[in-house]
Amino acid sequence: MASDLPAGLTSQDVLDELAQVNSSAGFASSVRHRKFLTFVVEETLAGRASRIKAYTIATAAFGRSDDFDPQQDSIVRIEAGRLRRALEHYYLTAGATDRVRIVIPKGTYVPNFERVEGGGIEPPLAPPPRAKVPTCRAGRGPRIFVSHLEQEGPDAGFGSFGAGFARQLIMGLTRFDSVQVFGIIEGDGVATHPDLHLLAADYDVDFVLSGTVTFSASGLTIDLLLQELPSGRFVWTERFQRYLIPAELIHLRNEIANQVVQRLAQPYGILHSRALDSEGESPLHIGSYRAVLDYYDFIRTYDRARFADVRRGLERAVAQDPGYAEGLASLSMHYINAVRLKYVDGGEAQGLREAAMGLAIRAVHLAPNSSSAFHALALAQWFALQVEESLSSYRTAMRLNPNDAELTADLSLRLAMRMQWEPAMQLYCEAVTRDPFLFVLYRITAFLYHYSAGRYDAALEEARKAQAPEVIYTHIMRAAAAAELGLEDEARAAVVQLERVDPDYGCHIEEDLRSRNLHEDLIAALGQSLRKAGLSSVGFSARPRSQARERL
Known part of the structure; x- marks a missing residue:
């Protein structure tokens, strides 16, 4: 197979690149990505590319049984789409300067190997003049390229859904005069542009909207990603899930497309927010x-x-x-x-x-x-x-x-620490809806809300979900709520963890909480709960804790 490699590229170069990709953050967390990629690369290098079929990938890489039927089980096709996207993301981020690239073209599972001239170093960019000005330049509105939506799962009866959905997005976005919309129409579909950097140069666009449409036995899932150019950052993602009723498929398509268009293009929507x-x-x-x-x-x-x-x-x-x-x-x-x-x-x-x-x-x-x-x-x-x-x-x-979930969650936490409960919880719910995987420390917002109202069972539930062993405040939450519920063993266990992180925390807890602008009433109440939990040397100069309890 070595003779089929590009000039100057050896099998060992490809294997070294395979190891580099598999050790990256995006692949280290996905066993299937690693197994799939390793199998097809090694088979290709061994001269057995003709064996790389859905059946052999499923049985050799995924451990499926010998009776695996690719017509009935689309696992390989679905995973191939995910693997292609993972590789694209890797080479836009961590692997941007790699000397070798592994590419799996659409329509095949056999990889291509490319040698990138000048890879492996980090030279200064030589951007075109417009790269020196902000995204979405003054004097014009945001420009978006709508890419093809890959379709996964059974195709029966739904073959053109993804193409129709992309067309519906284009039609909806063009209704907003402030947004300029681009796409490449090929036959019944909207094509994928081959290269993001060329896309930025050819169309001078600010954003690319792409995604997948997945059908299952009973449901429809649409995953969308909005990517900002030229940085390559993903600035918005959202998943839409619906029960699948074939007779209402067109209605579902139009309904979801309209939601997406409104979210993106309305005056305070994502495109204009990023434009600013x-x-x-x-x-x-x-x-x-x-x-x-x-x-x-x-x-x-x-x-x-x-x-x-x-x-x-x-x-x-x-x-x-x-x-x-x-x-x-x-x-x-x-x-x-x-x-x-x-x-x-x-x-x-x-x-x-x-x-x-x-x-x-x-x-x-x-x-x-x-x-x-x-x-x-x-x-x-x-x-x-x-x-x-x-x-x-x-x-x-x-x-x-x-539309920034991290910013929204952070503001909700600051407001909760000042006991401004209504705006704090409104923002917290918005943030969690946008991004269910926000950092666990933002659960302090919900914890403080329930704790201040005496709902210690709900407060403890939030505290238990905040799994960050090296962050002392997760142990404070758990110890305080458990102590108020009389759960002595759990409260003491949390105190042990708290003192592991900072053995002297009880001596300077008041100073620490004040340095974070926590409301005086919350400081006093937490002090009472933590003393009850068994934290040593807890002393406060704040108002009597009984008075703080009454105010809370």
């Missing part, structure tokens, strides 16, 4: 893009083991591209994350708070219409004890981008 989210200067180094992408990936889990690497990447990005507002905002928020999650303490924490404020102010100066910049400023002000100024910056950020 100016990033200042675009970075000249591809690593600066990647550093920000790594930060957004980090805040999905707040994995402490990744904190230092993400910090170094952002600091390098800011040094290389000092005019990149989103890089400045991301580093500012990363510093505040280190403080609020107690990754640092003492003098270092104070230094990071001050640095975060300076970075956020610079980001706002460079990009005064960036929601990310104002979000960073809001966080820096919050931890500088500037509560009213912080809430004002949060509201500005929300006006600029009301």
Whole structure:
């Protein structure tokens, strides 16, 4: 098979690339992706490409039995579509500078191997002139390219649904004069453009809308992704699920398409929100893009083991591209994350708070219409004890981008800490609806809401869902609610974990909670609950706890 490889490429090069892809974040979490890709690559390199069929993939890679029938079970076709998208995402992000690329063309399961000239290094970008101006330039509205929606699952009777859905989206979006819509019509379908970078150059578009349509025995699922160019960031995703009633299929198609169009194109919709989210200067180094992408990936889990690497990447990005507002905002928020999650303490924490404020102010100066910049400023002000100024910056950020689930959840948490329950819970519900996989720490909002009302069973349920062992506040929630319910063993176990993270926390709990702007009544009530749970050295100078209980 080596003779079929591109000039200058060896089988070992391909195997090294396979190992690199399989160890990336997107593949490390998917056993099927790794097994599928490994099987087809190794079979191709061994000269057995003719054996790569749905049956052999299912039995050899997925462990299906010998009676597997590809006509009845579409697992391989579905997984192939997911694998192609995973590879595309990898080569847009972590693998952007890889010297070798593995591609699985549509219509086949046999991979192609490509040698990328200049891969493996990180040269400065040489963008066309327009790359230096913000996405969605002033003077024109957002431009969106509607790509083909891949169709998965049984095709019987539904063969043209995906194409019809894409057409319906195009028709709906064109009704909004402020949005310019593009697509490539081929036969009955809307085609997929082969290359995002060429797409940006050919059509000068700001966004690409793509997705999948999946049919099952009883249901219809449509997954949509909105990608921003030229950064490649996915800025919005949503899943629509409906029971499948064949007689109402066209009605369902039109109903969902109309919902999507309204969500995207209305005056305060996603396209216009992102259009206002100016990033200042675009970075000249591809690593600066990647550093920000790594930060957004980090805040999905707040994995402490990744904190230092993400910090170094952002600091390098800011040094290389000092005019990149989103890089400045991301580093500012990363510093505040280190403080609020107690990754640092003492003098270092104070230094990071001050640095975060300076970075956020610079980001706002460079990009005064960036929601990310104002979000960073809001966080820096919050931890500088500037509560009213912080809430004002949060509201500005929300006006600029009301569809950001992370921002919405963060503001809901700040309002809950100040006992502003109605707006806090409204925003919390909106955020969870948009993104059910928000970081578990945002459950503090719901915990405080139930705890303050004496609904300790509901508060404990929220606390149990907040699985972040290295974050002390998850243990505070669990200990306080369990103590109020008389669950002594669980309360004590939570205190043990709390003291593992910070053995002296009981001595400075009041100072810590005040530094986070928690309402005095909540501080006093939590102190009473934590003493009941067995936390040692809990002492407060606040009002008597009985009075705090009455106020709550």
